[in-house]
Amino acid sequence: MRTQEVSVLKAHDLKCVKGSTELFSNIHFQIESGEALVVEGRNGSGKTSLLRILCGFNYPAEGEISWCGTSIEQHDEYQQQISYIGHASGVKLDLTVLENLVYAQRLVGSDFDENEVKEIIRAVGLFKQRNVLARKLSAGQKRRVALARLQLEERPVWILDEPLTALDKTFVKEFEMVLKNHLENNGMLIVTTHRDLVLPTEVMKNINLSA
Amino acid sequence: MFNALITIIRRDLLVAFRRRAELMNPIIFYVIVVTLFPLGVSLDQEFLSKLAPGVVWVTALLAALISMESIFRQDFDDGSVEQLFLSQHPPTLLILGKVIAHWLVTGLPMLVIVPLMALLLYIPSQAITTLFLTLLIGTPILSLIGAIGVALTAGLRGGGVLLGLLVLPLYIPVLIFASGAVSAVINGMSSEGQLAFLCAGLILALILSPLAISASLKISMN
Secondary structure, three states, X not given: OOOOOOOEEEEEEEEEEEXXXXXXXXXXXXXXXXXXXEEEOOOOOOHHHHHHHHHOOOOOOEEEEEEOOEEOOOOOOHHXXXXXXXXXXXXXXXXXXXXXXXXXXXXXXXXXXXXHHHHHHHHOOXXXXXXXXXXXXXXXXXXXXXXXXXXXXXXXXXXXXOOOOOOOHHHHHHHHHHHHHHHHOOOEEEEEOOOOOOOOHHHEEEEEOOO | OHHHHHHHHHHHHHHHHHOHHHHHHHHHHHHHHHHHHHXXXXXXXXXXXXXXXXXXXXXXXXXXXXXXXXXXXXXXXXXXXXXXXXXXXXXXXXXXXXXXHHHHHHOHHHHHOHHHHHHHOOOOHHHHHHHHHHHHHHHHHHHHHXXXXXXXXXXXXXXXXXXXXXXXXXXXXXXXXXXXXXXXXXXXXXXHHHHHHHHHHHHHHHHHHHHHHHHHHHHHHO
């Protein structure tokens, strides 16, 4: 799935308006494969809106986003590069942990391998709960299911909205390792978080929407 | 690509099975309303069999409308809608799969209880096959059209009222042709013309509505 070529995601002069209020304007950035963008800002400053715009779900009021030189609206395969975890993490409450991941992997189109799925469930510490309905899991455990999905989908661009919510400290450490690995494998990461995320500073870029 | 369709149908059926109590509502509504007609209107055999095609189909229409609301609600709540658009497979295909799964749990049971309806409403035996056929062809159209309305109103509060206003006018042609077909057979005429129209409607809906649903979901996500 992953290419060794360097991809570039570039945002030019983005502006986002919700209703009659302007959330942010004049946002520029450029990140390449292997780099992370940490989006900061107060509550309501438009972090989630920015991520959704980057996913192509919403459109910016002004400005343009390009993927490898082509505007994402014209790019046919851009959305197939993305794994997105939002506030609603895409975990189906009426499916078990295992079913959630199996179906997620099949629908995203990567090759299905049950052992790989089980391995990742073990890695996120949910092996004992693999046959438990997601409805019965705690908030942190549900989050873990979503983060396990990320690793299964094997997509180059990870767009994560507050991925650390409800996670315990030990798991945050483990998850940082996963993110580091992803970046080392030429992945791209765009993340919002209110907690400190320890990533290699040389590949980390920051953008503050409240500034 | 066919695999993706099967996968999403299986997933949605599994979810539906785990929430089966909720899904029974429209079917129970359907049976109860049809049962109430002989009690409330008249027990006269001839009168009832004249009324029957209309009763069965108006009830089917309303039951379909009630059941439609559940098709995307959960997906909006749990964030699966976004994932549909990030899939490797075309969103329209996955959406078609979702509608098929939804029809299998809400539309198909209506077909199964056709003999019961026929008994309750004195539908003559030669018309039962036609009634069955109209439901077989017609209810998928209701699901496909209804899903467009649900996708459009999913992001709104109190979208339910709007849904009825949006979708019911589009259901009317199905109602006219379907109950017309059954009436024709009861009156000893051929129902081929009406059935052909229904088939044409189904083909049109199968092709066009996934595109419309996909576009509507995108609008609602915004």
